[in-house]
Amino acid sequence: MSQLKESTMLTAAEAEVMNIVWDVGDVTISDIVERLPRSLAYTTVMTTTRILEEKGYVKKSGKRGRAFVYEPRVGRDAARGSMSHEVARRLFGGSMKSLVLNLVHDDAIGADDLAELKQMIESLEASK
Amino acid sequence: MSQLKESTMLTAAEAEVMNIVWDVGDVTISDIVERLPRSLAYTTVMTTTRILEEKGYVKKSGKRGRAFVYEPRVGRDAARGSMSHEVARRLFGGSMKSLVLNLVHDDAIGADDLAELKQMIESLEASK
DNA sequence: CCCCAAATACTAAGAGGTTAGTACAAACCC
DNA sequence: GGGTTTGTACTAACCTCTTAGTATTTGGGG
Structure with missing residues (x-):
């Protein structure tokens, strides 16, 4: 919404x-x-x-x-999501998943950040 | 470069x-x-x-x-990286990590995709 | 070889964004 | 209360992007 x-x-x-x-x-x-x-x-x-x-x-x-x-009138997260979504639409065939996978796969994210990300995924999975 | x-x-x-x-x-x-x-x-x-x-x-x-x-003359991945980086600069204080964490944290990524992402991180960690 | 369909070069209008100037209004200070 | 400051409204120039028209060239088929 x-x-x-x-x-x-x-x-x-x-x-x-x-x-x-x-x-x-x-x-x-x-x-x-x-x-x-x-x-x-x-x-x-x-x-x-x-x-x-x-x-x-x-x-x-x-x-x-x-x-x-x-x-x-628009929250920061809403704007972030909307902009990311637009980038996904333009360059990743509309797939947010592709966008994230691409960012992770490239060297854009450091090794320790990778660990933090995994941590976050695990806690997300647990909370669902 | x-x-x-x-x-x-x-x-x-x-x-x-x-x-x-x-x-x-x-x-x-x-x-x-x-x-x-x-x-x-x-x-x-x-x-x-x-x-x-x-x-x-x-x-x-x-x-x-x-x-x-x-x-x-510019590869797809280079353009993807450059555009993602620009979004990070504008809305995520320049941090690619924040961008990724935000995408994962929001509901933009489904549960099964999350699992796939974790898998990718693990194989990345292993290969380093 | 000549014509024509296809391609290019050039031009342009209109929308939106970036930057800022000018003119006017209001409030504040002495 | 009159001038200085501060804010607003309006306007404008310039840039880029999007879309496309017109004029010109060129290469390939008969």
């Missing part, structure tokens, strides 16, 4: 903003500008945030002083 | 073409048009293929009749 439309990829700039919104929770535009790792014009961040609002990723939740306060 | 530039995401249309190039190997534009699941103008496919060539994903490898033959 996702709020996301189909094929909703967060672009690089949008993701930068969303990560701050998810981290902080209730943010004004200047909160975002302050926390961004690179320097962007206030109005630039406004535009990106407006786009995120149009896409349904954030919503206004009142004001702080004169400034609008924004909060996430 | 990837041939890919930074932040190289294959767009939806580009991925559609690349999947055919990877599947078939040596293709002309009309080969691609024929195999595409949706109907696109010949010139549309030409444009997308030209972009893919500019991006370094395909290259011309001679001619068949009057038509240029294209072949992949």
Whole structure:
């Protein structure tokens, strides 16, 4: 039951903003500008945030002083799942399983992380 | 040592073409048009293929009749890795491990697939 | 050898994203 | 209360992607 439309990829700039919104929770535009790792014009961040609002990723939740306060409307995990799913659709024949198997098979994951992953699978299996 | 530039995401249309190039190997534009699941103008496919060539994903490898033959210049796995990495960068703090753990933790992967994944990890661990 | 179907080259419109400037409004400070 | 600051609204330029049309070339069949 996702709020996301189909094929909703967060672009690089949008993701930068969303990560701050998810981290902080209730943010004004200047909160975002302050926390961004690179320097962007206030109005630039406004535009990106407006786009995120149009896409349904954030919503206004009142004001702080004169400034609008924004909060996430889509959770981080939902966005992660949606984006991963889109990648699976484009390059893995739509199969999330293929995506995961490919990531694990390649050297992208270290040996100790592999052990952690196995651990997680086992505890997942146990809990079902 | 990837041939890919930074932040190289294959767009939806580009991925559609690349999947055919990877599947078939040596293709002309009309080969691609024929195999595409949706109907696109010949010139549309030409444009997308030209972009893919500019991006370094395909290259011309001679001619068949009057038509240029294209072949992949970047392998499927390289593109998959690069795209996954970009998603990790945008939404998972750059960590491929987080990406994988998140996919496994969510319901995106079925129970039997989980078993298969565990199997793969074990054989990977054994071979190291 | 000449014509035509097929391919290419060139051009373009429209959508969306990134970046930012300008103009206006409101609040705050002295 | 009047100017400075801070926020918003509007606009815009530029880029890339998607889609496709037009004009031109070329190679193969009769």
